[in-house]
Amino acid sequence: MKYHIALLKGDGIGPEITESAAAVLNAVGERYAHEFCFTPYLIGGCAIDAAGEPLPEETVKGCLASDSVLLGAVGGPKWDDLPGSRRPEKALLGIRSALGLYTNLRPAKLFPALRGASPLREEIVSSGFDILIVRELTGGIYFGERGYRTGKYGEEAFDTEAYSVTEIERIGHAAFRAAMQRNKRLVSVDKANVLETSRLWRSIMHRLSEAYPEVQYSDLFVDNAAMQLVRNPKQFDVIVTSNMFGDILSDEASQITGSIGMLASASLGDSKCGMYEPIHGSAPDIAGKNLANPIAMVLSAAMMLRYSFGMTAEPDCIEQAVDRVLERGIRTADLIGNTEIRPVSCTEMTAQILSEITSS
């Protein structure tokens, strides 16, 4: 089968890591008889330089016409002095909204070989953890009514949170479906002891849980969830939560894995077309030096196969190849810490992953 993928390389290390992901997808395509066709489009700083705007119309049209989108990263010091509305990062919100991507999936997995990189104590991480955070991406307090007004103590600022039944239902279904593809455990995180939106959230999640009897469902208040993530992260499989709580908890979860160059993400909407990108930025300090860790981008491509193309063996094959490369002690510079290990380059790490895919 043939799949059309829009390739948004972006800035900084974006071109290096997207090249790695494309090579890995081609190797998987060869092994499992799929054809992946890549069409590059401009986004971010390189689009500002070439077309005068961070998100050209042609990029939006190209993404809408594709089966899925792979994004490297955008931004860099060259464009830092531009006003907010013309900065490279503005393209991210634009493309998410053009594609209607309201679900953000952020896995936080501790690779057994990288246990030492976690800031948590050995006894907490000794058996590893593998969490998927499902964050609502286009509603809640980040998009609510806001402004300044005169209040009881004079001038004040306000932000409001609103969630509709439809918004909660669609993110809820996305989370239950994700749980069905994993270990069938889902925790919904809210603040239903205080917030009205959370009480609606919780009641809808309970109703939806009846449609997924195989999923073991529970609720947690957000303050407790933040605590449980560092106390015993292994207890979690899938977590679903609102935009702001997800923003905070997913950063906390990524930090306890200890390695920003390893973490993938997916943004999904109602169609099969999603956008897949590493959680890190464009790393301008190492751009063009062949030092970047391509694994977060490669694992984002694996998520694309799983969530947009409905594959299982193919993403498993990529993830297992990454596991084996790490088990063999192969590390890019960001993963070596204070050890004596000789780091490999971005292209060498990619070659090692490719060799595991073709030889396994």
Ligand code: NAD
């Ligand atoms: P960053 O994630 O780019 O880099 C933080 C640190 O992590 C740097 O030292 C970098 O070298 C290192 N790092 C990041 N990814 C790595 C990888 N794959 N391999 C090895 N090391 C890696 O964050 P930053 O420095 O705050 O931001 C740089 C630029 O990226 C800014 O312009 C920012 O706005 C942009 N940004 C873009 C995105 C995105 O495109 N989604 C996300 C975050 C930041």
